[in-house]
Amino acid sequence: MKFFIDTANLAQIKEAQDLGVLDGVTTNPSLMAKEGIKGQENILKHYVDICNIVTGDVSAEVISTDFDGMVKEGEALAKLHPRIVVKIPMIKDGVKAIKYFTEKGIKTNCTLVFSAGQALLAAKAGATYMSPFIGRLDDVSTDGLNLIEDIRIIYDNYGYETEILAASVRHPMHIIECAKIGADVITAPLSAITALLKHPLTDIGLAQFLADAKK
Numbered sequence: 001m002k003f004f005i006d007t008a009n010l011a012q013i014k015e016a017q018d019l020g021v022l023d024g025v026t027t028n029p030s031l032m033a034k035e036g037i038k039g040q041e042n043i044l045k046h047y048v049d050i051c052n053i054v055t056g057d058v059s060a061e062v063i064s065t066d067f068d069g070m071v072k073e074g075e076a077l078a079k080l081h082p083r084i085v086v087k088i089p090m091i092k093d094g095v096k097a098i099k100y101f102t103e104k105g106i107k108t109n110c111t112l113v114f115s116a117g118q119a120l121l122a123a124k125a126g127a128t129y130m131s132p133f134i135g136r137l138d139d140v141s142t143d144g145l146n147l148i149e150d151i152r153i154i155y156d157n158y159g160y161e162t163e164i165l166a167a168s169v170r171h172p173m174h175i176i177e178c179a180k181i182g183a184d185v186i187t188a189p190l191s192a193i194t195a196l197l198k199h200p201l202t203d204i205g206l207a208q209f210l211a212d213a214k215k
Contacts, residue, residue: 001183001184001185002023002186003022003186003188003193004056004165004187005025005026005187005189006025006189007027007031007189008027008032008034008050010049012189014053016190016193017055019193022056023056023185024054024057024058024059024187025054025057025058025059026058026087026165026167026187027060027061028087028111029061029063047060047077047080047084048081051081051084054083056083057083057084057128058081058083059085059087059111059129060077060084061111062086062088062089065091065093065094066093067096067100070094071100071101073086074086074088074097074101075104078106078107085107085108085128085129086106086108086109087111088108088109089110090112090118094110095121096125098110098126098127102125102126102127107128108126108127108129109127109128109129109130110129110131111131112133113130113132113133114132114137114147115147116150116151119147122162123162126162127162128162129162129163129185130151130162130165131165132148132151132164132165132167133167134147134169134174134178135170137168138170145174145178145181148164149181151164152182163185164182164183165185165186165187166178166183166185166186169186169187170188170192172193172195172196174186174192175188175192
């Protein structure tokens with residue numbers, strides 16, 4: 001399973017990259033704003049800065065919600081760097097845009113997916129990645145992990161190559177469960193990824209090893 005980090009913070013991206021487990025990055029306008037990055041030129045430069053840190057795909061989201069606008073923005077984003085993946089919302093014109101980009105050989109990430117039907121449309125349009133938001137489903141008392149399971153079955157039934165990118169991952173158990181049910185990718189904050197390192201028995205065992213070494 002691939003690990004993506006969901007942030008626009010360059011220091012966190014570098015930390016995850018240095019850890020040796022990072023496969024890519026996902027970003028969005030909210031994450032850019034959180035880092036104080038404003039203005040189109042600064043945003044585009046920041047995408048390039050991210051691409052220069054990592055060795056995997058970097059999702060960059062369009063703002064437009066109409067077909068022509070998404071195509072114009074997406075083509076501009078794709079030209080920034082070979083690692084850029086154009087992030088497109090799961091709406092009618094978004095599906096059309098994904099099909100357009102697929103035929104042009106431009107990678108896409110279909111975002112804001114909350115149902116198996118939406119996931120099926122994304123795959124049929126040829127999306128490179130499809131992002132179901134499991135944490136947001138959990139927030140409204142719906143099991144987001146069940147959605148991942150359903151999509152996995154559908155994709156396997158028909159051999160769709162679209163990768164399931166579990167998004168809105170909140171904690172390390174989300175990551176483990178996604179791995180168990182066959183998500184291709186998870187995108188999570190750095191805190192959820194590094195939490196996988198921790199176990200009290202590891203700390204106790206290491207302390208004992210070090211104490212024995214001093215004897």
